[in-house]
Amino acid sequence: MTEFLMNHMMVKVRGVDKIFKRGSEVIHVLGGLDLSIPKGEFLALMGPSGSGKSTLLNLIGGLDRPSEGTLEIGGKRIDRLSERKLAAWRARHVGLVFQFYNLMPVLSAQKNVELPLLLTKLSRAERKKRAAIALDIVGLSHRAGHYPRQLSGGEQQRTGIARAIVTDPTLLLCDEPTGDLDRKSGDEILDLLQALNKEQGKTIIMVTHDIHAAARASRTLYLNKGQLSTEAVD
Amino acid sequence: MKYLYLIFSGLKRKKLRTGLTILSIMVAFILFGYLTAIRQAFDAGVEVAGADRLIVRHKVSLIQLLPQNYETKIERIDGVDNATHSTWFGGIYQEPRNFFAQMAIVPEELFDMFPEYVVSDEHKAAWLETRSGVLVGRGLVERFGWKLGDRIPINATIWGKKDGGRTWEFDLVAIYEGIEKGTDTSQFFFRYDFFDETRAGGTGQVGWYSVRVSDPDKATEVAAAIDAEFANSAQETKSEAEGAFVQGFANQIGNIGFIIMSIMSAVFFTILLVAGNTMAYTVRERTNELAVLKAIGFTDRGVLGLILSESMALTFVGGAMGLGLAWLLVSMGDPTGGSFPVFYLPTRQLFVGFVLIVAMAFVAGIIPALQAKKLQIADALRR
Structure with a gap:
């Protein structure tokens, strides 16, 4: 049973330390952290500010490197990859959703969604087609030609999600995806993430402060002072 | 893309x-x-100056004249292929701002010395037949809208005529093109024989010589030999490469x-x-x-x-x-x-x-x- 689970793990974090240096000060953000996330899980990661949630998310997404320990994502040791290979791995396997959407203001929703596809060998027509499908999945086909400033917060976040899923990644990393949205828009985004998890089998890790958002996940973990637990620590 | x-x-x-x-x-x-x-x-x-050409002028300054008979003496010097002379006219066409170079030259020698000026055989023949004829560059012809057969009056500032007049009239009989885009086609060449017979003074005197050397690598030695030939004479010379001469001319204004x-x-x-x-x-x-x-x-x-x-x-x-x-x-x-x-x-x-x-x-x-x-x-x- 254990072996079966291990073979179906999307994320295996083992003994990960993350240390930041600020001048002469050394800050231990994560210390000897272990974490396993099975394929197809929707995990919510909660914890107080500065607890290391986003740092852990960045490490799993290959945006940062651990000071110690190993990171195996989808069966691949990403902590050993060169910068170029890590970038290629991110492009292929990871979709990122940010709190403040991080869309290019000078590009239309369609062009924003197409961005990750620029790194593929797809033709222009194929890129356009796939971006249209991604926008359709998030319910924004009718806003494809609009620029971010012409979209509401919820629509911008849905565009961000379309950008994250356009390459059909296996892992979606969401850093407070509803943190900048009102309740209604936030719920719509959570509905969408749940649908992507249940209908398309995406493994999702969502960092959030919102207990209602975390309730949508299949499992919630709490991070405090660099350590994980299944229960919130006051 | x-x-x-x-x-x-x-x-x-x-x-x-x-x-x-x-x-x-x-x-x-x-x-x-x-x-x-x-x-x-x-x-x-400077760029179009012939590497195998020297300019021989009066040692004191360019405006001092040299005797016409220096030509044969120069041509006898080892390393010299041929020589020809030019004399600055400095006249005015209609008004002073219409400046362009006018020079008295020997037509047959001009074509040998300056192959960069391209003239048709027909125009060459017309010029050799017309003593008051003038060979004008295409650029100058276009500047003033001249055409073949035009009579062009030039008021002399240096060279008065024997009859006391100061207006020289030339017949436009030939036009030259430049062999390349950088060739100066703004010049006005007329015949030295006509000029020498008509001018009031300076007969037998010329402005400077253009000299073709047989080996450009020995141009410096040839220039020294020319200057040595006329050393201690009444009209000593200063010889230099054509490019250096033109550059020196341009450098007069900085x-x-x-x-x-x-x-x-x-x-x-x-x-x-x-x-x-x-x-x-x-x-x-x-x-x-x-x-x-x-x-x-x-x-x-x-x-x-x-x-x-x-x-x-x-x-x-x-x-x-x-x-x-x-x-x-x-x-x-x-x-x-x-x-x-x-x-x-x-x-x-x-x-x-x-x-x-x-x-x-x-x-x-x-x-x-x-x-x-x-x-x-x-x-x-x-x-």
Whole structure:
């Protein structure tokens, strides 16, 4: 049973330390952290500010490197990859959703969604087609030609999600995806993430402060002072 | 190619700033093109000067005359192929601002000495048959709208006529073309025999000699031999390579090349700061977006290439527009109304302009591009 689970793990974090240096000060953000996330899980990661949630998310997404320990994502040791290979791995396997959407203001929703596809060998027509499908999945086909400033917060976040899923990644990393949205828009985004998890089998890790958002996940973990637990620590 | 819209979208972000930067670069390249054409105008004579030709003039100054019989003595010197003489006329056509060079020469010798002047056999024959005939360059003919058969009056400022008159009349019987674009086609050649018979004074005297040497590598020795031949005579000579002679003539009004290079260097340095500043702001304002690009899979080198490409696009748009406008302005002709007989923007200088565009794009963009390359995704996303 254990072996079966291990073979179906999307994320295996083992003994990960993350240390930041600020001048002469050394800050231990994560210390000897272990974490396993099975394929197809929707995990919510909660914890107080500065607890290391986003740092852990960045490490799993290959945006940062651990000071110690190993990171195996989808069966691949990403902590050993060169910068170029890590970038290629991110492009292929990871979709990122940010709190403040991080869309290019000078590009239309369609062009924003197409961005990750620029790194593929797809033709222009194929890129356009796939971006249209991604926008359709998030319910924004009718806003494809609009620029971010012409979209509401919820629509911008849905565009961000379309950008994250356009390459059909296996892992979606969401850093407070509803943190900048009102309740209604936030719920719509959570509905969408749940649908992507249940209908398309995406493994999702969502960092959030919102207990209602975390309730949508299949499992919630709490991070405090660099350590994980299944229960919130006051 | 697929990144093109991404490159230009970066520049569209701050349209006014981008527009002003492009305008600055454009002005710099207009100046480059126009000043290059002016420098070319000053250097034209030097560039087309024959490497195998010497100029022999009076040792005291160019305006002192030399005896006509020096020609045979010069031709007897070892290393000399042939020689011919020219005499400056310095007349005025209608009004002083219509300046152009007028010279008395020996027609048969002119064609041997200066193959860069291309004349048809028909025109040559007409000139040899007409004592008052004149051979005029195509550029000068077009400048004044002359045509074959025209009688052209020139008022003498130096050479009065034996009959006391000062107006010389010449018949336009021949036109020469330049063998290449840089050849001066603004000159006015008339026959020395006609000139010598008609002038009131100075008979048998000439302005200077053009001498062809058989071996250009020995031009210095031949020049020394010529000067030695006439040393301690009443009219000593000074011989030098034609290129050096023309350069010396141009340098009488200053080192034009140096002045123009100084102006252009100052302009380009300033524009480099402007373009560099624009690119630095472009990167600084987009730290977060660049981090997102890296997060979705762009490599460090990819981001570096993107910023350098933006710099290239910015500089290329401004530079190409500037070079194009400079070319148009230069094509409109000599701005002095005749002082620059050769005024054009050579293709190789356009090429130099495009090399400058690339260099400017690289220098302006490399530091911001390296900063973008070094950007740590996690750090940048936190900002």
